[in-house]
Amino acid sequence: MKILVTGAAGFIGANLVLQLLKREPKVDIIGIDSLNDYYDPSIKDYRLAEIEKEAAAHPDSTWQFIKGNIADNELIGQLFAGFKPDIVVNLAAQAGVRYSITNPDAYIESNLIGFYNILEACRHSYDNGADGVQHLVYASSSSVYGSNKKVPYSTDDKVDNPVSLYAATKKSNELMAHAYSKLYDIPSTGLRFFTVYGPAGRPDMAYFGFTNKLIKGESIKIFNYGNCRRDFTYIDDIVEGVIRVMHRAPERRKGEDGLPVPPYAVYNIGNSNPENLLDFVQILQEELIAAGVLPTEYDFDAHKELVAMQPGDVPVTYADTTPLERDFGFRPSTPLRTGLRRFAQWYKQFYTL
Template sequence: MKVLVTGAAGFIGANLVIRLLKDEPAVDILGIDSLNDYYDPSIKNFRLEEIDKTVKEHPDCKWTFVKGNIADKALIDWIFSEFKPKIVVNLAAQAGVRYSITNPDAYIESNIIGFYNILEACRHSYDNGEDGVRHLVYASSSSVYGSNKKVPYSTEDKVDNPVSLYAATKKSNELMAHAYSKLYDIPSTGLRFFTVYGPAGRPDMAYFGFTNKLIRGEKIKIFNYGNCKRDFTYIDDIVEGVTRVMHKAPERKTGDDGLPIPPYAIYNIGNNNPENLLYFVQILQEELVSNGVLPKEYDFESHKELVPMQPGDVPITYADTIPLECDFGFKPSTSLREGLNKFVKWYKSFYYE
């Protein structure tokens, strides 16, 4: 199995690569990542080192890393012509809702132009009668639901009112993938991820940022005065969902008009159990104390500040995962305490040991 993983040094990408190396016999993976400095590059380097360790433990597998940007069309075309992937997992993207408010260019470059390059390369993988790409799996986001009031969020819901540019780019990815699936019969599946967390995650995420601030003695800001709920989804559950989806591409069919019926699907991958932000902070602080990262006498109350909702935020995220359960027999199930405990243990070993 030849797999191209974009964003391979990213949180989900690196964990996916490690999982494939462990579970897929003789898998051949090419990973690409720009290794930009949106957040601490040492964490990206740590993930790559973990991949290298895993490769050494599985000598029957192949791993190639390319440092580059998916917005570089010539590079993407070269990778497809030389490597000829059968499965493409596009996880490269500029992430973050708030960052998109002040740095929109990064989102257009990576999430729109970069994704277009991937789609075009998939399209041309069928040139000259080649077998080409059998399945394109790409990251979407729970952000596409915007401020929808109906919960849990279903992939059948209308999502035409994004509240951030980031969300708009992810919705655009879904529309672009649908058009290419229809026009060129490319089997594609979009995955709407819900608040992914865990060891070696992104420092711009709340659980990581809160930990950094508490250790520095700074106040943490809890938005919407604590009246937010998030469907926190542990990284291993996300990767399990991605690997299952990878192996089951939407079926190619021809319609009555003789044209392809788009082999296209969208799924939520979330915990289906939104947690209140104040409860989340409580669990995090308990784990920080029990693992010795912060002292037992730490005054958490004086380090919390309840503030209004920020632009681009939504009060709740809540995934309807019934289609995922029906089609793949899987539902994320890692509890918040279990997931945060693993994160805190990693944090302690990475920064203090």
Template sequence: MLEYNIDLNGKTILVTGAAGFIGSNLVRRLLKDFDKIKVIGIDSIADYYDVRLKYERLKEIESLSKEWTFIKGSIADKPLVEDVFIENKIDVVVNLAAQAGVRYSITNPDSYIESNLIGFYNILEACRHHTVEHLVYASSSSVYGSNKKIPYSTDDKVDNPVSLYAATKKSNELMAHAYSKLYNIPSTGLRFFTVYGPAGRPDMAYFGFTNKLKKGEKIQIFNYGNCKRDLTYIDDIVECLIRVMQHAPEKSLGEDGLPNPPYAVYNIGNNSPENLLDFVRILQEELVSAKVLPADYDFEAHKELVPMQAGDVPITYADTTPLEQDFGFRPHTPLRHGLRNFAQWYASYYGTNENSK
């Protein structure tokens, strides 16, 4: 196991995408677990999905601590990013701000270039000119494209993205590597595999399925149900982030006298792909148990098996061996446990089937 070389107590942490699903959960954990920590959050509150959910997440953070500063703005705004670094001595940066979603990137490419490329470049430039101890950033399992070798390893070649979203995330890794090499900036990229849980993103399958089923609409199951996904519960994602933040890749010199890039990439996944039809069955059972759906709900009448969509892949499967070796942890939350927590949250936030009668 690696030894921690960063003490987060008393540090100033910048979290971009702080009103997002992962960002807000990370901020809450940082404020709860570390002493005298100051957290600065940036988020543009984009309307890609219902912004009320984002404001609800921010409200929960505000109830925790006064050592929390929120800035509404985009990391694509270079003067804004620069001002944040000038006005605060940022010790660690966690870049989670990004335009997410594979399918959305097919019809709305501009937002991906602005946030995922220009925005990330602005963060790298700020880290370059204002010394930070560690840059941790979100990559994605999408970089593996239609890779036939499973499980996916960070040693695999990932030069054939099948969506613009995937291409931007691979670009982030390349940009971070270049900045680590040129400017000796310690950086760690995390390839997240399908993150889910309470108060998650409504565009994700489990959330979208729930909304449709509750309205009595049909859900479409792609590739006729012959898909497998490595689904990763939000608490496991945050635990990995906390551990990774506390170890920056070591700086060293190469034989040429120039810095070796202090750079690392890890898979963050459950290492256990779930068949899409099994996933839907468990979700339905938990929605009935939480009374989001009635006990006599006719599931078969609300399912439609359809072909694969452009940009999708048949399987995602994370090799998390390096993560476990270096940090003594890998995501492990069972799917039923995670979906149960989601269903119970959904019932409390949106109401049960009984409330809607």
């Protein structure tokens, strides 16, 4: 089996590659990532080093990393032509709601042009009667739900009112994938991830950013005066969901008109248990102290600031994972405290505090 993973040095991408190497008896993986400096590149280097160690332990499988941008159409075309992947997992994207407000160009390049290049490459993988790509799995986001009031969020809900450019690009990915599935019979599955966290995660996420600030003695801002709730989903649960989904593509079939019924699906992957931000901060501080990241006498109250909602944010995220459970017999279940404990222990080790 040949698998192409874009965003392979990213948080989800790197963990996916690690698990594929561990679990698949024989697999050929190519990872591509631009290694941009949106956040500390040393964390990406760390993830890639972990992959190299895992790959060395599995000589029956192969791993190759390419530094490159999926917005480079020529590079993507050459990659598909040479490697001929069976499965494509597109995780490369410019992430972050707030960054999209000040740096929109990055989102258009990666999330729209880059994803278009992936779709076109999948389309042409069938040229001249070739088997081509059997399943395209791609990252969407809980952000597509925007300011929807109904919870939990269901994939049956309308998501026509994004509140950030990031959310708009992710909804666009779903629409583009649907069109290509219909026109070219490309099996595709979109995964709406809900607030992914864990060791070696993204420093722009709240749990990581809070820790960095607290270490420096700076104040942390808790938005919407602490009245936000987030469906925190541990990285191992996310990867488990991705692996189960990628192995079972939507079925190709013809409709009554003789044309392909789009082999297309979208699922939520979330913990289905939204946590209040103040409770989340309380658990985080307890685990940071337990791991020795912060001293036992640390005065958290002196470093907390309750502030208004930020533009682009939403008050709650809450995943309905019923379809995921129905189709794949799986739902994320790692408790928040367990996940934050593992993060705190990794943080202590990575930064050698």
